Amino acid sequence: MTQTFTENDLLRYAYGETSSTENVEIEKSLLCDDLLQETYNQLVATLAELDKCAIKPSDSVVQRILDYSKSSNLPSVLK
Amino acid sequence: MIRKEVSDSQLVSLYMKGDEEAFAQLVEKHKSRVFTTIYLIVKDQYTAEDLMQDSFIKAVNTIKSGRYNEEGKFLPWLLRIAHNLAIDHFRKAKRYPTIVMEDGSNVFNTLEFSEDSIESLQIKKDTHALLRKLIQELPESQKEVLIMRHYMQMSFQEIADATDVSINTALGRMRYALINLRKKMQKTNIAYDPNFYRK
Structure with a gap:
């Protein structure tokens, strides 16, 4: 008999927080439960969208950070 | 080198x-x-x-x-x-x-950098900018968990400890955040095809 998994379990699985034993069971359930598979697909699709909306700061702020580090008078620790 | x-x-x-x-x-x-x-x-x-x-x-x-x-x-x-x-x-x-404009920027920045209001100009065509706006509109507790888990890469247990809730509450907040986002994405016609991500 396959175990019933909740959406919370799927979330933990999608983020790699489930144990290897849970992984085997979840993967088994995904293969034979269309509804669970559909829920998981939606979850993964939404997470993929979140990945894509990461943004980069301007080059100027990055340069200011690097300049600050170079000009910092604090002594390097392990010289 | x-x-x-x-x-x-x-x-x-x-x-x-x-x-x-x-x-x-x-x-x-x-x-x-x-x-x-x-x-x-x-x-x-x-x-x-x-x-x-x-x-x-x-x-x-x-x-x-x-x-x-x-x-x-x-x-x-x-x-x-x-x-x-x-x-x-x-x-x-x-x-x-501060006075917040429709696109989420504050009025100071809009006045000061009106020619550079890239985010507001692109928001209609840039679905990722729109998605960022939708994330920002989530209820605070849901947004907090989403940022901590997805962008800060904290585990659900670490989030639960940091926000003083149970792990199930943290998971529930994340789940609702994603449900809300999906609904808002559908409402605002952010198209994504779940079939595309099928294994």
């Missing part, structure tokens, strides 16, 4: 010995994650850049003064600094509210 993929811990060690190139690599590697985390909280690109700069400056000062002791965990440490600064700013801004 060509360097192979070096771990954060190795880069920090090199930086402690005065290797500025190692620090440049750390910044390049993590700038997007730090900036996105802050931006989603403060909702303004200029403020986010200022806070990102402050975060890295704090990191530089801590490392160069020999007070850094989180070897191997540079990114979570840096993200905690960034998150704390962003939350502090957010709380202060709440106490002294």
